Amino acid sequence: MSMLELEHVSKSYGRLGEHVALRNVSLCIEAGEMVVVWGMRRSGRSTLLRIAGGIEQPDSGVARFDGHQLGDCPGEPLGDGIGYVRKGFSPSEGQLIIDHLVIGLIARGVPLSLAASRARAALERTEMLHCATLRPTELDCAEAVRAAIARALAFSPKLLLIDEPTIGVDLLARDGILLLLQSLAKEGMAILTSTGESTDLSGARALTLSEGELYGQVTRELGTVVPLRRRA
Amino acid sequence: MQSAVHWALLGLVIERPSYGYELANRFEQAYDGMLQLSGFSYVYTALDTLQCRGMIEEISGTRSGRQPKPRYRATAEGIRSYQDRLITQMREDFRRSRLFARQLAVFAHEPEMALDVIERYGQACLEEAGDTPVLAPGGACADPVSGLAARLVSEERRLAMAARLPWIDYARREFKALVVGRSQPR
Numbered sequence: 311m312s313m314l315e316l317e318h319v320s321k322s323y324g325r326l327g328e329h330v331a332l333r334n335v336s337l338c339i340e341a342g343e344m345v346v347v348w349g350m351r352r353s354g355r356s357t358l359l360r361i362a363g364g365i366e367q368p369d370s371g372v373a374r375f376d377g378h379q380l381g382d383c384p385g386e387p388l389g390d391g392i393g394y395v396r397k398g399f400s401p402s403e404g405q406l407i408i409d410h411l412v413i414g415l416i417a418r419g420v421p422l423s424l425a426a427s428r429a430r431a432a433l434e435r436t437e438m439l440h441c442a443t444l445r446p447t448e449l450d451c452a453e454a455v456r457a458a459i460a461r462a463l464a465f466s467p468k469l470l471l472i473d474e475p476t477i478g479v480d481l482l483a484r485d486g487i488l489l490l491l492q493s494l495a496k497e498g499m500a501i502l503t504s505t506g507e508s509t510d511l512s513g514a515r516a517l518t519l520s521e522g523e524l525y526g527q528v529t530r531e532l533g534t535v536v537p538l539r540r541r542a
Numbered sequence: 543m544q545s546a547v548h549w550a551l552l553g554l555v556i557e558r559p560s561y562g563y564e565l566a567n568r569f570e571q572a573y574d575g576m577l578q579l580s581g582f583s584y585v586y587t588a589l590d591t592l593q594c595r596g597m598i599e600e601i602s603g604t605r606s607g608r609q610p611k612p613r614y615r616a617t618a619e620g621i622r623s624y625q626d627r628l629i630t631q632m633r634e635d636f637r638r639s640r641l642f643a644r645q646l647a648v649f650a651h652e653p654e655m656a657l658d659v660i661e662r663y664g665q666a667c668l669e670e671a672g673d674t675p676v677l678a679p680g681g682a683c684a685d686p687v688s689g690l691a692a693r694l695v696s697e698e699r700r701l702a703m704a705a706r707l708p709w710i711d712y713a714r715r716e717f718k719a720l721v722v723g724r725s726q727p728r
Contacts, residue, residue, distance in 0.1 A: 509703050
């Protein structure tokens with residue numbers, strides 16, 4: 311069973327469904343794997359991530375996380391264990407970076423003291439603990455991405471979804487973010503990211519999305535299972 | 543001089559004067575997966591050729607001792623030729639890309655065949671892109687030159703991919719439009 315499975319997913323927008331975002335997309339991602347989907351603008355890559363996160367429902371096809379169909383529980387669009395990295399920090403959610411992490415956890419019913427320690431641990435994991443008491447406006451682009459990843463990590467997700475993780479990030483800081491994502495995958499997390507103009511495909515299973523169609527190796531290549539020979 | 547191995551060896555001598563056996567080892571480390579020596583002895587043949595062409599010279603006094611290890615360094619002529627070669631090689635790559643595009647266009651009347659080639663080309667590009675290592679600036683490398691070389695190679699591969707993927711997307715759309723156009727009644 312894969313961590314994330316999309317089966318023949320299609321999605322259209324518009325009154326008559328004239329804008330096709332995804333056409334019959336199938337994709338499997340395993341635990342500990344990082345998959346990057348490259349696509350031009352309006353290729354459907356953000357829709358793909360939103361459907362993978364259960365934020366949107368497909369018109370047809372099925373999205374499953376850890377064996378459970380996403381969207382089965384109304385009112386809880388994000389499957390438990392899925393971290394969708396939002397890059398914006400709304401002032402209504404807190405003043406300081408640590409507040410943004412803690413408030414999200416409290417909203418999910420985590421006690422304050424535990425929320426604070428989990429938030430600090432997530433910031434430490436993304437090498438952002440030194441920015442915990444800064445305001446989001448004081449962060450540079452790379453730091454803002456790391457803080458956003460930390461906010462998602464605070465929920466200990468099994469699957470992390472992030473749209474264009476390095477867009478606008480300085481070239482020298484870019485690889486640091488990619489290495490962070492790779493290290494999370496090595497720890498067993500499944501990661502699905504998208505990229506557009508940039509080329510953050512290194513070290514990952516790379517796919518392309520064009521006019522809503524997915525190209526490339528949509529399932530992880532696994533070695534052939536060789537049956538053990540019985541003793542005579 | 544046509545041999546890519548000869549030029550690569552000249553480059554290594556430019557990077558740092560060396561003797562034959564050392565060069566063979568450095569070659570294997572520097573060009574692993576890109577170029578291959580047919581054997582260590584080939585290095586000595588290549589050094590002779592480079593010396594005859596005035597591209598390298600033996601450093602005097604390095605042939606003495608019980609086990610003489612003549613070291614070679616690049617001449618000004620060798621460095622100039624190497625620079626020219628880099629540019630010529632790049633032009634050859636440009637020409638090859640144009641040739642590929644032109645040769646693909648022969649399938650204008652059979653666009654499905656072109657789409658098949660494009661998919662296979664796209665798959666090869668994605669595999670190459672996925673295999674490109676992510677290297678942290680100043681990451682663990684034996685020496686600064688190797689680290690710089692690794693980063694330059696990695697970034698070149700990524701930027702080449704940044705150009706190829708939109709082209710593949712474009713070519714796919716062109717040939718798909720031909721398929722659609724052909725299926726519509728006139």
